[in-house]
Amino acid sequence: MLKPLINMKQKKPNKKTRSEDVGDFLTLAKVFEAKEQLNDVVHQTPFKTSETFNQCTGQQVYLKMENQQKTGAFKVRGASFKVSQLTEEEAACGVIAASAGNHAQGVALAASKRGIPAQIFMPEATPQAKVQATQAYGAKTVLTGESFQEAYAAAMEEQKRCGATFIHPFDDVDVMAGQATVAVEMLQEQPDLDTIVVPIGGGGLIAGIAYAAKQLKPDIKVVGVQSERAPSTFNSYYKCGPKKLNSVSTIADGIAVKQHGTKTFHYIRKYVDAIVTVDEQQIADSIMKLLEREKTLVEGAGATALAAVLAQKPALAGKKCGVVVSGGNMDVSRLPHVQQLATTKRMVMV
Numbered sequence: 010m011l012k013p014l015i016n017m018k019q020k021k022p023n024k025k026t027r028s029e030d031v032g033d034f035l036t037l038a039k040v041f042e043a044k045e046q047l048n049d050v051v052h053q054t055p056f057k058t059s060e061t062f063n064q065c066t067g068q069q070v071y072l073k074m075e076n077q078q079k080t081g082a083f084k085v086r087g088a089s090f091k092v093s094q095l096t097e098e099e100a101a102c103g104v105i106a107a108s109a110g111n112h113a114q115g116v117a118l119a120a121s122k123r124g125i126p127a128q129i130f131m132p133e134a135t136p137q138a139k140v141q142a143t144q145a146y147g148a149k150t151v152l153t154g155e156s157f158q159e160a161y162a163a164a165m166e167e168q169k170r171c172g173a174t175f176i177h178p179f180d181d182v183d184v185m186a187g188q189a190t191v192a193v194e195m196l197q198e199q200p201d202l203d204t205i206v207v208p209i210g211g212g213g214l215i216a217g218i219a220y221a222a223k224q225l226k227p228d229i230k231v232v233g234v235q236s237e238r239a240p241s242t243f244n245s246y247y248k249c250g251p252k253k254l255n256s257v258s259t260i261a262d263g264i265a266v267k268q269h270g271t272k273t274f275h276y277i278r279k280y281v282d283a284i285v286t287v288d289e290q291q292i293a294d295s296i297m298k299l300l301e302r303e304k305t306l307v308e309g310a311g312a313t314a315l316a317a318v319l320a321q322k323p324a325l326a327g328k329k330c331g332v333v334v335s336g337g338n339m340d341v342s343r344l345p346h347v348q349q350l351a352t353t354k355r356m357v358m359v
Contacts, residue, residue: 033182035189035220035276043090043186044193050089050122051190054078056198056331061302066318069329071202073195076307076337080114080142082263083191083335084178087213088115090187091176092123100125105173107131107161109210109263110139111310111336112178117146128173130164132156136262136308136340156257157211158267179213180270189217195331196225204327208313208335209233209242209284210264212273218333219280230282232324234317236261236309237286242269242277246284260347261292263310263336283324291316293350299334309347311336 055074062070075083092104103126106116113129120127127148131140132155143150153163157178168175177184191214196202205222207215219231235243239257244250257265269277277284292309295316299307314332318325 033272035182035185035217037221037224039182039186040189040193040217040221043086043183044190046090046093047086047187047190051086052078053194056195059303061298062315062319066321066330068318068327070318071195071199071329071331072303072315073191073331073333074305075191075333075335076305076311080111080118081336081338082111082114082311083188083214083333084111085115085118086190087181087184087187087217088112088176089119091181091183092116092119092125094183095174099174103127103171103173104176105129105164105168105171106176106178107157107164108178109157109160109265110135110143111263111338113139113143113148113150114146114338116176117143117148121147128167130160130167132160132262134262136338136343138340139338142338156265156267177270179211179216180272181213182272185213185217185220185273185276187217188214189221191333192218192221193225196222196229199329199331200226202226202229202329202331204230204232204325204330206232206234206314206318206325206330206332208261208264208310208333209235209269209277210239210266210310212242212269212277214333214335215281216270216273216276220276223280230327231280232317233277233281233284234314235284235286236264236292236313237288239265239267240286241267242274243284243286245269245274246277246281259292259309260289260343260350261309261313263308263338264313285317285322285324287313287316287320290350290353291320293347295319296339296347297351305337306339306341307334307337308339
């Protein structure tokens, strides 16, 4: 049974604090509205500790297994809440989205449940597993461009032509509120966490988690993790490099974003305590360790936060650390490459 960190009945929004009445800002009321809306839609995923990772790091490490979420990733939370908030007029126009893969499946599932046609633009290198899963939920897919940014530009052009309602994968307050429910669940189950570690792509997940976590437990530390091959948010946060990247190429394709969101960065700058980066070998090693030790397959983006914890980055010092394993939609044909990268890291360490 979950520990009662918060009294949901006391905090639950009333008619005067519904999302359409509070403006284009995150509020705790909006987060709890999302939690209530999603109770019967998404899984409350396992939040478990691992003796292997505890011993490796000297911390109590808890894994939030969003790779076991519906559609295989946390993205279904934000997409489902956003689609639930559409007016009948907006829904009647159909929906359109751009995605590196996981948001696509979330939008496709949410749209199918509401009977809305969906069209999703995805980068050409999107793993086939993600493309096929999106199509299986009934959405039309279009593959275009090197990264999310090119897919996004193509989706916006099509949106202007067809008039469909655009569902942004991260730079949207309702989407962030849906993702914030991850933090609510983590802190309900382990209210004595001192750190939450979150992967960053466009920033929707960490923006939502950081906002909600700091409202519920102001002294908690929130740390973001990016691939060193896609560090746009890291660069902006520390003012140490380009905010918009020319190219991104990483095994963590789910967070291969050339430019972070504007709305998301507002919350990141205000509520996130630190951002670190990890390299390809560290991500690959994390994927393999989760497969070998926990018998669970995760994608590159899903292993990124744990990679930082295993690398014992100084920003992650603490006693009880919650790690978001954000997704599990790995294209298994890529496993030999991942294994080779991980082996290279282990050989270097020896």
